[in-house]
Amino acid sequence: DTGVSQNPRHKITKRGQNVTFRCDPISEHNRLYWYRQTLGQGPEFLTYFQNEAQLEKSRLLSDRFSAERPKGSFSTLEIQRTEQGDSAMYLCASSSNYRDTQYFGPGTRLTVL
Amino acid sequence: AQSVAQPEDQVNVAEGNPLTVKCTYSVSGNPYLFWYVQYPNRGLQFLLKYITGDNLVKGSYGFEAEFNKSQTSFHLKKPSALVSDSALYFCAVRDPGSATNKLIFGTGTLLAVQP
Numbered sequence: 001d002t003g004v005s006q007n008p009r010h011k012i013t014k015r016g017q018n019v020t021f022r023c024d025p026i027s028e029h030n031r032l033y034w035y036r037q038t039l040g041q042g043p044e045f046l047t048y049f050q051n052e053a054q055l056e057k058s059r060l061l062s063d064r065f066s067a068e069r070p071k072g073s074f075s076t077l078e079i080q081r082t083e084q085g086d087s088a089m090y091l092c093a094s095s096s097n098y099r100d101t102q103y104f105g106p107g108t109r110l111t112v113l
Numbered sequence: 114a115q116s117v118a119q120p121e122d123q124v125n126v127a128e129g130n131p132l133t134v135k136c137t138y139s140v141s142g143n144p145y146l147f148w149y150v151q152y153p154n155r156g157l158q159f160l161l162k163y164i165t166g167d168n169l170v171k172g173s174y175g176f177e178a179e180f181n182k183s184q185t186s187f188h189l190k191k192p193s194a195l196v197s198d199s200a201l202y203f204c205a206v207r208d209p210g211s212a213t214n215k216l217i218f219g220t221g222t223l224l225a226v227q228p
Contacts, residue, residue, distance in 0.1 A: 004156075006156075031213075031214070033213075033215065033216075035216075040220070040221075041220055041221075042117075042203050042205070042218030042219050042220050042221050043157070043203070043216070043218050044218070045215040045216065045217075048213040048214075048215060050213075055212075055213055056211070056212075056213045056215065091156055091157065093157075095214065100145055100162065100164065100207065100214060101147075101159055101162060102159075102214070102216060103159060104149070104156040104157040104158070104159075105156050106155055106156040107155070107156045109154070
């Protein structure tokens with residue numbers, strides 16, 4: 001396994017701007033998760049994909065957030081009209097169908113000024 | 114509601130001494146439990162998990178955890194701490210009510226190992 005990769009690693013933006021993050025899961029992992037981690041807290045679930053289908057979204061995922069996984073491989077998470085409260089670490093994880101372990105990427109740290 | 118509690122924000126231990134990081138859970142049904150470690154500005158690294166079977170689970174880097182159903186606990190242990198073990202540790206439970214295997218995390222425990 002080459003591991004889960006995420007880009008960019010850091011993003012600084014001004015309030016009101018749109019940002020997009022990318023996650024490349026471990027190859028052949030058909031399950032992909034997004035989590036958000038704020039300072040001093042554990043990661044919180046945002047959304048889940050099985051192949052290209054988005055099967056669950058957290059109430060944390062407001063309508064400013066959208067996620068896609070168009071071909072069942074990489075995924076993108078877009079935040080529109082960013083707010084300072086969106087500042088957090090955004091983590092991506094993947095797992096395969098027959099194993100329960102989720103493997104995490106290094107995360108994208110978003111700072112909204 | 115499903116939840117995980119890590120009652121200690123920080124655990125301090127001297128190098129070479131045994132360490133324990135505590136975790137308790139509250140879920141309906143059989144829990145799937147996990148421990149992850151996070152180093153500064155890094156993602157989470159998987160340490161070990163309990164699904165079923167032997168209550169003592171062995172994982173990476175010499176860590177182990179004991180599942181105790183009566184006490185609803187899943188404490189992380191290591192016989193001899195290293196300075197390099199200093200990091201943030203998260204306990205997590207798979208939400209048994211979810212078909213997606215999403216994880217519910219505790220708030221984390223900072224482990225500080227003094228040389």
